[in-house]
Amino acid sequence: MPVRRALLLRLLDAVLFSSVWLAAAAAAQTAATLRLWPASGALGWHVVVLVFAATLLTYNLDAVLPFKYRQPAGASGRKAWQQRHRHGLLVLAAVAALVGAYLLLADGWAHYLPLLLPLVALALGYSWPLFWWRGRFRAVREVPLLKVFLIGGVWAVVTVCLPALAVRQPLATAAGLLAQRFCLVTALAIVFDIRDYSRDQAVQLRTFPTVWGVGGAKAVSLALLAASVGLGLWRGAPPLVVVVPVVLAATVILLARETRGDYFFALLTDGVLLVQAAAVFVL
Secondary structure, three states, rough: HHHHHHHHHHHHHHHOOOOHHHHHHHHHHHHHOOOOOOOHHHHHHHHHHHHHHHHHHHHHHHHHOOOHHOOOOOOOOOHHHHOOOOHHHHHHHHHHHHHHHHHHOOOOOOHHHHEEEEEEEHHOOOOOOOEEEOOOEEEEEHHHOHHHHHHHHHHHHHHHHHHHHOOOOOHHHHHHHHHHHHHHHHHHHHHHHOOOHHHHHHHOOOHHHHHHHHHHHHHHHHHHHHHHHHHHHHOOHHHHHHHHHHHHHHHHHHHHOOOOOOHHHHHHHHHHHHHHHHHHHOO
Protein backbone atom coordinates (compact mmCIF):
# COMPACT_ATOMS: atom_id res chain seq x y z
CA MET A 1 0.00 0.00 0.00
CA PRO A 2 2.76 2.55 0.82
CA VAL A 3 4.35 1.90 -2.60
CA ARG A 4 1.02 2.34 -4.39
CA ARG A 5 0.32 5.52 -2.43
CA ALA A 6 3.76 6.90 -3.30
CA LEU A 7 3.18 6.16 -7.00
CA LEU A 8 -0.22 7.87 -6.90
CA LEU A 9 1.29 10.93 -5.23
CA ARG A 10 4.05 11.08 -7.84
CA LEU A 11 1.43 10.91 -10.58
CA LEU A 12 -0.63 13.61 -8.88
CA ASP A 13 2.44 15.84 -8.60
CA ALA A 14 3.19 15.35 -12.29
CA VAL A 15 -0.36 16.25 -13.34
CA LEU A 16 -0.58 19.29 -11.07
CA PHE A 17 2.89 20.78 -11.26
CA SER A 18 3.33 20.30 -15.03
CA SER A 19 0.18 22.44 -15.49
CA VAL A 20 -1.72 19.57 -17.16
CA TRP A 21 -4.49 20.03 -14.56
CA LEU A 22 -4.68 23.77 -15.25
CA ALA A 23 -4.62 23.23 -19.02
CA ALA A 24 -7.45 20.73 -18.62
CA ALA A 25 -9.43 23.39 -16.76
CA ALA A 26 -8.91 25.87 -19.61
CA ALA A 27 -9.93 23.24 -22.17
CA ALA A 28 -13.00 22.29 -20.12
CA GLN A 29 -14.08 25.91 -19.87
CA THR A 30 -13.66 26.25 -23.63
CA ALA A 31 -15.84 23.16 -24.14
CA ALA A 32 -18.43 24.66 -21.78
CA THR A 33 -18.51 27.82 -23.89
CA LEU A 34 -19.16 25.75 -26.99
CA ARG A 35 -22.39 24.52 -25.36
CA LEU A 36 -23.80 27.89 -26.46
CA TRP A 37 -23.52 26.61 -30.03
CA PRO A 38 -24.23 22.85 -30.01
CA ALA A 39 -23.60 22.48 -33.76
CA SER A 40 -19.93 23.48 -33.50
CA GLY A 41 -18.74 19.98 -34.47
CA ALA A 42 -15.09 19.03 -35.07
CA LEU A 43 -13.97 22.64 -35.40
CA GLY A 44 -15.14 23.27 -31.87
CA TRP A 45 -13.14 20.37 -30.49
CA HIS A 46 -10.09 21.59 -32.39
CA VAL A 47 -10.21 24.85 -30.44
CA VAL A 48 -10.56 22.89 -27.17
CA VAL A 49 -7.29 21.09 -27.96
CA LEU A 50 -5.73 24.37 -29.09
CA VAL A 51 -6.56 26.05 -25.78
CA PHE A 52 -5.21 23.04 -23.86
CA ALA A 53 -1.93 23.20 -25.82
CA ALA A 54 -1.60 26.98 -25.53
CA THR A 55 -2.18 26.89 -21.76
CA LEU A 56 0.32 24.08 -21.30
CA LEU A 57 2.89 25.98 -23.37
CA THR A 58 2.42 29.30 -21.56
CA TYR A 59 2.56 27.99 -18.00
CA ASN A 60 5.45 25.62 -18.59
CA LEU A 61 7.51 28.34 -20.26
CA ASP A 62 6.83 30.47 -17.20
CA ALA A 63 7.90 27.62 -14.88
CA VAL A 64 11.30 27.18 -16.55
CA LEU A 65 12.32 30.83 -16.66
CA PRO A 66 16.06 31.05 -15.82
CA PHE A 67 15.58 33.33 -12.79
CA LYS A 68 12.91 30.99 -11.38
CA TYR A 69 15.18 28.00 -11.86
CA ARG A 70 17.87 29.69 -9.75
CA GLN A 71 15.52 30.67 -6.92
CA PRO A 72 15.60 28.45 -3.81
CA ALA A 73 12.56 26.20 -3.65
CA GLY A 74 12.16 26.68 0.08
CA ALA A 75 9.09 24.88 1.40
CA SER A 76 7.39 24.79 -2.01
CA GLY A 77 7.06 21.23 -3.27
CA ARG A 78 5.72 22.62 -6.53
CA LYS A 79 8.80 24.72 -7.21
CA ALA A 80 11.14 21.91 -6.18
CA TRP A 81 9.33 19.50 -8.53
CA GLN A 82 9.52 21.97 -11.41
CA GLN A 83 13.23 22.54 -10.83
CA ARG A 84 13.91 18.81 -10.83
CA HIS A 85 11.90 18.30 -14.01
CA ARG A 86 12.89 21.44 -15.89
CA HIS A 87 13.95 19.59 -19.02
CA GLY A 88 10.75 17.54 -19.05
CA LEU A 89 8.71 20.74 -18.82
CA LEU A 90 10.64 22.16 -21.77
CA VAL A 91 9.85 19.04 -23.82
CA LEU A 92 6.19 19.28 -22.83
CA ALA A 93 6.15 22.95 -23.84
CA ALA A 94 7.75 22.10 -27.19
CA VAL A 95 5.16 19.40 -27.93
CA ALA A 96 2.37 21.78 -26.97
CA ALA A 97 3.86 24.43 -29.27
CA LEU A 98 3.93 22.01 -32.20
CA VAL A 99 0.33 20.90 -31.61
CA GLY A 100 -0.83 24.48 -31.27
CA ALA A 101 1.03 25.61 -34.39
CA TYR A 102 -0.47 22.75 -36.42
CA LEU A 103 -4.01 23.61 -35.34
CA LEU A 104 -3.50 27.32 -35.98
CA LEU A 105 -2.37 26.58 -39.53
CA ALA A 106 -4.80 23.76 -40.26
CA ASP A 107 -7.88 25.68 -39.09
CA GLY A 108 -7.02 28.96 -40.77
CA TRP A 109 -6.38 31.17 -37.74
CA ALA A 110 -3.94 33.39 -39.68
CA HIS A 111 -6.57 36.07 -40.34
CA TYR A 112 -7.12 36.39 -36.57
CA LEU A 113 -3.48 37.35 -35.93
CA PRO A 114 -4.42 40.93 -34.89
CA LEU A 115 -6.28 39.34 -31.93
CA LEU A 116 -3.88 36.47 -31.25
CA LEU A 117 -0.59 38.38 -31.19
CA PRO A 118 -1.59 40.74 -28.34
CA LEU A 119 -2.79 37.70 -26.39
CA VAL A 120 0.55 35.97 -26.92
CA ALA A 121 2.43 39.13 -25.90
CA LEU A 122 0.37 39.51 -22.72
CA ALA A 123 0.69 35.83 -21.81
CA LEU A 124 4.46 35.83 -22.28
CA GLY A 125 4.85 39.31 -20.80
CA TYR A 126 3.35 38.16 -17.50
CA SER A 127 6.80 37.04 -16.31
CA TRP A 128 9.14 38.01 -19.16
CA PRO A 129 10.32 41.67 -19.15
CA LEU A 130 8.83 42.61 -22.53
CA PHE A 131 7.16 45.96 -21.76
CA TRP A 132 8.83 49.35 -21.23
CA TRP A 133 7.62 51.05 -18.06
CA ARG A 134 9.26 53.64 -15.81
CA GLY A 135 12.66 53.60 -17.42
CA ARG A 136 13.23 49.89 -18.03
CA PHE A 137 11.73 46.73 -19.43
CA ARG A 138 9.42 45.05 -16.97
CA ALA A 139 7.11 42.07 -16.76
CA VAL A 140 3.40 42.79 -16.49
CA ARG A 141 3.31 41.19 -13.05
CA GLU A 142 5.42 44.11 -11.76
CA VAL A 143 2.73 46.70 -12.53
CA PRO A 144 0.89 47.35 -9.24
CA LEU A 145 -2.39 45.40 -8.90
CA LEU A 146 -2.52 44.63 -12.62
CA LYS A 147 -1.56 40.98 -12.88
CA VAL A 148 -4.77 39.41 -11.54
CA PHE A 149 -6.84 41.44 -14.02
CA LEU A 150 -4.49 40.39 -16.80
CA ILE A 151 -4.89 36.73 -15.86
CA GLY A 152 -8.68 37.05 -15.71
CA GLY A 153 -8.81 38.93 -19.00
CA VAL A 154 -6.60 36.54 -20.94
CA TRP A 155 -8.42 33.48 -19.57
CA ALA A 156 -11.81 34.97 -20.42
CA VAL A 157 -10.80 35.93 -23.95
CA VAL A 158 -9.12 32.58 -24.64
CA THR A 159 -11.93 30.39 -23.27
CA VAL A 160 -14.85 32.50 -24.53
CA CYS A 161 -13.81 34.58 -27.54
CA LEU A 162 -11.64 31.99 -29.26
CA PRO A 163 -14.42 29.36 -29.35
CA ALA A 164 -16.82 32.00 -30.69
CA LEU A 165 -14.39 32.94 -33.44
CA ALA A 166 -13.67 29.30 -34.25
CA VAL A 167 -17.32 28.52 -34.96
CA ARG A 168 -17.99 31.89 -36.62
CA GLN A 169 -20.31 33.27 -33.96
CA PRO A 170 -20.68 36.99 -33.12
CA LEU A 171 -18.72 37.87 -30.00
CA ALA A 172 -21.74 39.82 -28.73
CA THR A 173 -23.58 36.54 -28.15
CA ALA A 174 -21.02 35.59 -25.50
CA ALA A 175 -20.48 39.02 -23.89
CA GLY A 176 -22.27 38.10 -20.65
CA LEU A 177 -20.31 34.86 -20.29
CA LEU A 178 -17.09 36.76 -21.03
CA ALA A 179 -17.73 39.17 -18.14
CA GLN A 180 -18.84 36.37 -15.81
CA ARG A 181 -15.73 34.30 -16.46
CA PHE A 182 -13.45 37.32 -16.11
CA CYS A 183 -14.83 37.97 -12.63
CA LEU A 184 -14.52 34.32 -11.56
CA VAL A 185 -10.95 33.82 -12.80
CA THR A 186 -9.78 37.17 -11.41
CA ALA A 187 -11.27 36.29 -8.01
CA LEU A 188 -9.33 33.01 -7.98
CA ALA A 189 -6.14 34.68 -9.22
CA ILE A 190 -6.12 36.78 -6.04
CA VAL A 191 -5.93 33.53 -4.05
CA PHE A 192 -2.54 32.84 -5.61
CA ASP A 193 -1.36 36.30 -4.57
CA ILE A 194 -2.27 35.28 -1.02
CA ARG A 195 -0.07 32.21 -1.49
CA ASP A 196 2.82 34.44 -2.60
CA TYR A 197 2.25 37.15 0.02
CA SER A 198 5.59 36.99 1.86
CA ARG A 199 7.60 36.48 -1.31
CA ASP A 200 5.92 39.43 -3.06
CA GLN A 201 6.31 41.61 0.03
CA ALA A 202 10.03 40.83 0.15
CA VAL A 203 10.56 42.11 -3.41
CA GLN A 204 8.10 45.01 -2.93
CA LEU A 205 5.68 43.66 -5.52
CA ARG A 206 2.37 45.48 -5.07
CA THR A 207 -0.48 42.98 -5.12
CA PHE A 208 -3.84 43.11 -3.37
CA PRO A 209 -2.53 41.21 -0.29
CA THR A 210 0.64 43.33 0.00
CA VAL A 211 -1.30 46.60 -0.44
CA TRP A 212 -4.54 45.89 1.46
CA GLY A 213 -3.60 42.86 3.54
CA VAL A 214 -4.90 39.32 3.20
CA GLY A 215 -8.31 40.30 4.58
CA GLY A 216 -8.68 43.14 2.09
CA ALA A 217 -7.60 40.87 -0.77
CA LYS A 218 -10.22 38.31 0.22
CA ALA A 219 -12.87 41.04 0.30
CA VAL A 220 -11.99 42.07 -3.27
CA SER A 221 -11.99 38.43 -4.35
CA LEU A 222 -15.41 37.77 -2.81
CA ALA A 223 -16.80 40.95 -4.41
CA LEU A 224 -15.65 39.72 -7.82
CA LEU A 225 -17.20 36.36 -7.06
CA ALA A 226 -20.52 38.04 -6.23
CA ALA A 227 -20.30 39.94 -9.51
CA SER A 228 -19.82 36.66 -11.38
CA VAL A 229 -23.00 35.30 -9.74
CA GLY A 230 -24.97 38.38 -10.71
CA LEU A 231 -23.72 38.26 -14.29
CA GLY A 232 -24.44 34.55 -14.58
CA LEU A 233 -28.02 34.93 -13.36
CA TRP A 234 -28.50 38.06 -15.49
CA ARG A 235 -27.54 36.24 -18.67
CA GLY A 236 -29.99 33.45 -17.86
CA ALA A 237 -27.67 30.63 -16.83
CA PRO A 238 -29.34 27.94 -14.68
CA PRO A 239 -29.00 28.96 -11.02
CA LEU A 240 -27.32 25.71 -9.95
CA VAL A 241 -24.72 26.06 -12.72
CA VAL A 242 -23.84 29.49 -11.33
CA VAL A 243 -24.15 28.86 -7.60
CA VAL A 244 -22.48 25.45 -7.11
CA PRO A 245 -19.04 26.45 -8.43
CA VAL A 246 -19.23 29.81 -6.68
CA VAL A 247 -19.92 28.19 -3.29
CA LEU A 248 -16.79 26.08 -3.78
CA ALA A 249 -14.83 29.13 -4.91
CA ALA A 250 -15.97 31.16 -1.89
CA THR A 251 -14.91 28.33 0.43
CA VAL A 252 -11.45 28.24 -1.15
CA ILE A 253 -11.11 32.03 -0.88
CA LEU A 254 -12.14 32.09 2.78
CA LEU A 255 -9.76 29.24 3.68
CA ALA A 256 -6.81 30.61 1.70
CA ARG A 257 -3.61 31.53 3.51
CA GLU A 258 -0.01 31.39 2.40
CA THR A 259 0.82 28.46 4.68
CA ARG A 260 -1.60 26.18 2.87
CA GLY A 261 0.08 23.33 1.01
CA ASP A 262 0.69 23.09 -2.71
CA TYR A 263 -2.27 20.76 -3.19
CA PHE A 264 -4.66 23.36 -1.79
CA PHE A 265 -3.68 25.84 -4.48
CA ALA A 266 -2.88 23.54 -7.40
CA LEU A 267 -5.63 20.96 -6.87
CA LEU A 268 -8.50 22.80 -5.17
CA THR A 269 -8.18 26.40 -6.36
CA ASP A 270 -7.53 25.47 -9.99
CA GLY A 271 -10.08 22.66 -9.58
CA VAL A 272 -12.83 25.26 -9.12
CA LEU A 273 -12.43 26.10 -12.80
CA LEU A 274 -12.98 22.45 -13.73
CA VAL A 275 -16.04 22.25 -11.48
CA GLN A 276 -17.46 25.38 -13.09
CA ALA A 277 -17.08 23.85 -16.53
CA ALA A 278 -18.38 20.45 -15.45
CA ALA A 279 -21.49 22.05 -13.95
CA VAL A 280 -22.50 23.23 -17.42
CA PHE A 281 -22.63 19.63 -18.63
CA VAL A 282 -24.01 17.95 -15.50
CA LEU A 283 -26.49 20.32 -13.86
